Amino acid sequence: MNQQTQQFETVIGLEVHLQLDTKTKIFCGCANAFGHEPNTLTCPVCLGLPGSLPVFNKQVLEYGIKIGLALNCTVSSFIKFDRKNYYYPDLPKAYQISQYDMPVARNGFIMAPSQNGESKKIRIHRAHLEEDAGKLIHDDAANCSLVDYNRTGTPLMEIVSEPDMHSPQDAYEYLQMLKLTLQYLNVSDCDMEKGSLRCDANISIRPVGQTNLGTKTEIKNMNSFKAVKEALSYEIGRQESVVRSGGVIVQETRLWDENKQMTFSMRSKEEAHDYRYFPEPDLVPFTVSEQKIEEIKTALPELPLQKQARIKERYRLNDYDSFILVQDPLVAGFFEECVTLYPDAKKICNWITGPVLQELNAKKVPITELKLSPKNLTTLIQKVEEGVVSNLVGKDILKNILETGQDAGDIIQSQGLAQVSDDGALLKIVDELIKENEKVVGQIKAGEEKAIGFLVGQGMKKMQGKANPKKITELLKRRILDV
Amino acid sequence: MISKNDVKYVASLSRIHLKDEEVQALTQDLERILGYIKNLEKLDTSHVEPTSHVLPLKNVFREDIIKPSFSQQEALKISVEQQNGFFKVPKIIE
Numbered sequence: 001m002n003q004q005t006q007q008f009e010t011v012i013g014l015e016v017h018l019q020l021d022t023k024t025k026i027f028c029g030c031a032n033a034f035g036h037e038p039n040t041l042t043c044p045v046c047l048g049l050p051g052s053l054p055v056f057n058k059q060v061l062e063y064g065i066k067i068g069l070a071l072n073c074t075v076s077s078f079i080k081f082d083r084k085n086y087y088y089p090d091l092p093k094a095y096q097i098s099q100y101d102m103p104v105a106r107n108g109f110i111m112a113p114s115q116n117g118e119s120k121k122i123r124i125h126r127a128h129l130e131e132d133a134g135k136l137i138h139d140d141a142a143n144c145s146l147v148d149y150n151r152t153g154t155p156l157m158e159i160v161s162e163p164d165m166h167s168p169q170d171a172y173e174y175l176q177m178l179k180l181t182l183q184y185l186n187v188s189d190c191d192m193e194k195g196s197l198r199c200d201a202n203i204s205i206r207p208v209g210q211t212n213l214g215t216k217t218e219i220k221n222m223n224s225f226k227a228v229k230e231a232l233s234y235e236i237g238r239q240e241s242v243v244r245s246g247g248v249i250v251q252e253t254r255l256w257d258e259n260k261q262m263t264f265s266m267r268s269k270e271e272a273h274d275y276r277y278f279p280e281p282d283l284v285p286f287t288v289s290e291q292k293i294e295e296i297k298t299a300l301p302e303l304p305l306q307k308q309a310r311i312k313e314r315y316r317l318n319d320y321d322s323f324i325l326v327q328d329p330l331v332a333g334f335f336e337e338c339v340t341l342y343p344d345a346k347k348i349c350n351w352i353t354g355p356v357l358q359e360l361n362a363k364k365v366p367i368t369e370l371k372l373s374p375k376n377l378t379t380l381i382q383k384v385e386e387g388v389v390s391n392l393v394g395k396d397i398l399k400n401i402l403e404t405g406q407d408a409g410d411i412i413q414s415q416g417l418a419q420v421s422d423d424g425a426l427l428k429i430v431d432e433l434i435k436e437n438e439k440v441v442g443q444i445k446a447g448e449e450k451a452i453g454f455l456v457g458q459g460m461k462k463m464q465g466k467a468n469p470k471k472i473t474e475l476l477k478r479r480i481l482d483v
Numbered sequence: 484m485i486s487k488n489d490v491k492y493v494a495s496l497s498r499i500h501l502k503d504e505e506v507q508a509l510t511q512d513l514e515r516i517l518g519y520i521k522n523l524e525k526l527d528t529s530h531v532e533p534t535s536h537v538l539p540l541k542n543v544f545r546e547d548i549i550k551p552s553f554s555q556q557e558a559l560k561i562s563v564e565q566q567n568g569f570f571k572v573p574k575i576i577e
């Protein structure tokens with residue numbers, strides 16, 4: 001077939017490294033914390049000093065099992081650690097304690113909802129525990145590198161997918177769902193900027209119809225989900241143009257350059273991949289009982305898709321609304337608390353997914369840190385629905401609540417925001433309007449009922465927005481058209 | 484068969500510089516060690532559980548409780564060079 005017209009299929013697998021949010025590191029009692037002065041969280045174990053011995057943190061295994069179960073994996077009843085040997089200054093022992101052939105979990109899957117509303121099943125190959133390395137800072141000017149070992153020994157879970165994704169969008173949706181699931185589990189802050197969640201991709205292309213996988217490249221250094229999408233799109237284009245021009249793809253690691261929007265070969269020596277794994281002699285093996293697994297399974301929180309299905313059905317919301325609500329378990333919780341206070345779930349949902357989420361995105365704080373309580377929000381919604389204030393004024397009141405935390409009712413009262421629905425006061429305004437706008441009144445009488453909107457607008461202005469527009473319309477019609 | 488190149492390769496992975504005569508001697512040593520393993524392979528181990536650790540122990544855990552760490556000064560005592568609280572190493576080229 002002509003190489004120029006050949007159609008290709010993309011195959012993508014992702015490796016996600018997740019830092020687990022335990023109090024201490026995986027094999028020593030140093031605090032597992034971010035943002036401290038360099039080299040203030042180390043000890044003989046995580047610095048790899050001779051004579052020191054690692055001891056496994058119980059909590060790390062529990063988190064590992066929890067993640068495995070949430071990803072529908074089979075949790076191993078017997079696990080052990082292995083040494084992965086390589087030399088790098090961020091690795092003081094010159095080996096990383098990882099898991100080679102007996103990972104905590106394997107053979108799982110995740111359902112990732114896609115844009116068209118359908119869900120895609122992405123299989124999880126395995127998930128294993130290991131220790132993080134230190135942090136290297138390259139100082140080009142001084143021609144040296146600086147090492148901070150605080151991160152050394154931070155517990156990591158590496159989650160390896162099967163090559164089940166076929167586009168950058170697939171990868172993006174998988175990552176979104178994986179992250180959301182992990183956030184629900186409360187095992188990590190999943191913050192890519194802090195490096196709590198990191199993602200590498202394996203990507204290859206093959207002619208459509210071919211079953212064998214093409215030669216893959218590994219893409220690293222992607223610092224956001226957006227970067228993953230961009231890097232994969234770039235790499236597909238690069239691989240296709242290599243093949244179309246008669247070249248072959250070289251199996252290699254490539255780094256994504258955010259500024260140049262390109263991937264570059266890392267040009268590492270081949271031997272860097274000869275890790276010579278062997279069983280870790282400093283750690284004895286671990287067994288996980290059926291009972292333990294069952295215990296952790298029972299304690300799993302409601303996961304995003306379960307929550308969505310329940311919320312959708314119980315409160316009669318559509319797919320979109322329920323999906324938006326479960327994107328943050330705290331927001332979903334806030335919503336459900338509101339529904340216990342005010343019966344119109346759809347109205348509550350609109351307020352939350354609209355102005356409240358806007359505020360959350362702008363401030364980047366959890367909903368629990370807003371000065372808005374479910375009680376206060378539902379009071380406000382009720383005032384709007386009863387016509388005490390207009391929808392527009394309601395939005396202003398919400399802004400006020402978010403700033404001051406004041407009660408909606410108090411704000412309406414103290415600022416005199418209640419709409420005037422009293423016929424006497426409004427009739428006076430209506431008569432003024434009719435006097436001042438003879439021409440428009442003429443149009444309305446001639447059958448141009450739309451022109452009434454102009455008068456209502458003028459009336460609202462006169463009342464500084466505090467009138468009930470429905471009421472003004474009614475009175476105008478009565479006066480002008482005698483209905 | 485272990486070749487001299489195998490020994491040189493393993494040495495380079497381990498960042499060990501060997502003289503020619505050392506390569507020669509180590510090649511013979513490794514050959515003998517692997518020969519011994521060959522003998523062991525003759526045993527029928529089909530009914531033996533794989534050993535992942537020689538100690539008859541399992542499930543040695545630590546509770547997730549913070550213990551004091553080294554001070555920065557203490558940690559950096561073992562450094563060859565330091566700068567602003569960091570270990571300073573030759574530049575790593577990626």
Ligand SMILES: [Zn+2]
Pocket residue numbers: 025028029030041042043044045046047153
């Ligand atoms: Zn430590």
